[in-house]
Amino acid sequence: MPHTAIHSDDNKDLLHELKQPEIHQALTGIIHRLPEIERTLQSLEQMTQFSMHVTKDQTTMKALEERLQLSRVDEESLEALIALLAKLPTILEMVEQIEKIALFIKHVVHDEQSMEQIKTSIAELPFVQQQKEVKDFFEAVQTRHKSIEQHISIFTIIKWMKEPHVQKYLKYMQATLDVLKAKK
Amino acid sequence: MSKHYQVLIVGGGTAGITVAAQLLHYSKHFKHKIAIIEPAEEHYYQPLWTLVGAGVSNIETTKRSMESVIPEGADWIQEEVVSFDPTNNNVYTKEGNHIQYDYLVVAAGIDINWRAIKGLPETLGKNGVCSNYAYEHATYTWEVIRNFTSGNAIFTHPNSPVKCGGAPQKIMYLAEESFQKTGVRDQANVLFYSANPAIFDVQKYRNALEKVIDRKQIQPHFRHHLIEVRGEEKVAVFESLETGEQQTVSFSMLHVTPPMQAPSFIKDSPIADDGGWVNVHPYTLQHTQYANIFGIGDCSNLPTSKTGAAIRKQAPVVVQNIISSIKEKPLAATYDGYSSCPLVTGYNSLILAEFDYNKNPQESMPFNQAVERKSMYLFKKDFLPIMYWDGMLKGIM
Numbered sequence: 001m002p003h004t005a006i007h008s009d010d011n012k013d014l015l016h017e018l019k020q021p022e023i024h025q026a027l028t029g030i031i032h033r034l035p036e037i038e039r040t041l042q043s044l045e046q047m048t049q050f051s052m053h054v055t056k057d058q059t060t061m062k063a064l065e066e067r068l069q070l071s072r073v074d075e076e077s078l079e080a081l082i083a084l085l086a087k088l089p090t091i092l093e094m095v096e097q098i099e100k101i102a103l104f105i106k107h108v109v110h111d112e113q114s115m116e117q118i119k120t121s122i123a124e125l126p127f128v129q130q131q132k133e134v135k136d137f138f139e140a141v142q143t144r145h146k147s148i149e150q151h152i153s154i155f156t157i158i159k160w161m162k163e164p165h166v167q168k169y170l171k172y173m174q175a176t177l178d179v180l181k182a183k184k
Numbered sequence: 185m186s187k188h189y190q191v192l193i194v195g196g197g198t199a200g201i202t203v204a205a206q207l208l209h210y211s212k213h214f215k216h217k218i219a220i221i222e223p224a225e226e227h228y229y230q231p232l233w234t235l236v237g238a239g240v241s242n243i244e245t246t247k248r249s250m251e252s253v254i255p256e257g258a259d260w261i262q263e264e265v266v267s268f269d270p271t272n273n274n275v276y277t278k279e280g281n282h283i284q285y286d287y288l289v290v291a292a293g294i295d296i297n298w299r300a301i302k303g304l305p306e307t308l309g310k311n312g313v314c315s316n317y318a319y320e321h322a323t324y325t326w327e328v329i330r331n332f333t334s335g336n337a338i339f340t341h342p343n344s345p346v347k348c349g350g351a352p353q354k355i356m357y358l359a360e361e362s363f364q365k366t367g368v369r370d371q372a373n374v375l376f377y378s379a380n381p382a383i384f385d386v387q388k389y390r391n392a393l394e395k396v397i398d399r400k401q402i403q404p405h406f407r408h409h410l411i412e413v414r415g416e417e418k419v420a421v422f423e424s425l426e427t428g429e430q431q432t433v434s435f436s437m438l439h440v441t442p443p444m445q446a447p448s449f450i451k452d453s454p455i456a457d458d459g460g461w462v463n464v465h466p467y468t469l470q471h472t473q474y475a476n477i478f479g480i481g482d483c484s485n486l487p488t489s490k491t492g493a494a495i496r497k498q499a500p501v502v503v504q505n506i507i508s509s510i511k512e513k514p515l516a517a518t519y520d521g522y523s524s525c526p527l528v529t530g531y532n533s534l535i536l537a538e539f540d541y542n543k544n545p546q547e548s549m550p551f552n553q554a555v556e557r558k559s560m561y562l563f564k565k566d567f568l569p570i571m572y573w574d575g576m577l578k579g580i581m
Contacts, residue, residue, distance in 0.1 A: 100580040107574035114570045117245060121566035 196222025199291035199481030205579025237325030307415025334371035335436030343379035493524035
């Protein structure tokens, strides 16, 4: 019968396939792993049953729903999340820049030679130098003041008048008075 | 002995260390998959040698051990490369080893050829002949400047590509100001012999520098290069590049910028162009023939000024394009030829030149950088070295 002939051909093909070494090897592997497969199927079944029980448990479901309603996550939050996702490349760029700056500062702070260099550079800055000069000047004046024991008389003040520095400032005063006079 | 690395970097100078650090900063995946081949024990911050020669910086601060700058996660192979086999992805060393790579970054710098000038090696470091282009000689420049009393003070720029093209004239401006301070300026002739046709390539900064030269009464002699030094006689011989005519000039001080060339192991290799430089695409920095080779810095044939600032802009391009290649994506990062030259014009003044392949200014600051500024001088002297050691060499700047 033609029908039987077809079946016979199919079986032949099947047997031929089964004789292939890779098929044979695969089937052997599956048979060896059958206990493990059975355990996995049992776990899946347990999980499915658990989910079914939870959904049928009205009390649990109601509590879960209430907790979700209390949560601050709403439609607006989800929209914000989507908007934030769109901005992530820009935010990443900014974070990377901040990270680089933070790392740079960390490296500088841990680099003894650089820190030494910074200290030297700061000390050499013009305004730091000026501040130091002013401080030194006042310290010198303070020290000298303590060591002066002589009485300051009118003659001492007249003697000061000959000092170039005093003359310079007096000239400034004279010039200021002249300008003020001229403006009147 | 044979080793294999995903990324192999030839050279532990500014470019090599920066590329390694940036790759490691990009991904921890590269940890110990990167190696740097570098025979030197020390790493130098050379831009400060100008100020060492001018007596305002300490030479010791420009040197650190190579070990201290090799990024964590990169292997240091302390050997000397002698040849390349790009077809088989191999690099051979003098020590008899070969190292295989997936990607090669050639960052071998530039060689100084002191011997190209007759009599120079014998007299350098004495007889008033100095150069800021070597760690061991930069301090002698200051010795010559501070002891100068009268005569010709000559500064040279050779007929070859040089690293930091502004350095030959920076020390001249500083020396001139020092002569003024010590009261010997009237007894000095400051002469600039340069192979270039003008004081600077970029018109905007050229205009500014021409004014500096006029103000300082410096005598420029363009299209001339130094060919011989007779140290004992204190005589320098120059040749005109246009007529070939030779000129003998006596000197009290001679600051030499030596001729430079591509490292010989590159010059004679299949990765070099006709001039001996690593043949790379000007925008992607990928080798024109070997797709897994990239060239960066002074040893490449990029038509821009060879400076550390240029490397700062080239390194991210090389890094991004290597990563793109690994991910089998098209090379998207491009380099526009940016280079920068902080032109010190005196103690406390500097013109910060920044420009691209087309010699167009590409300034970073919100003010006219062609104006001499004290702030920019302090930026070079005090901030740039820190930015170099703790930013650039750490792969974050």
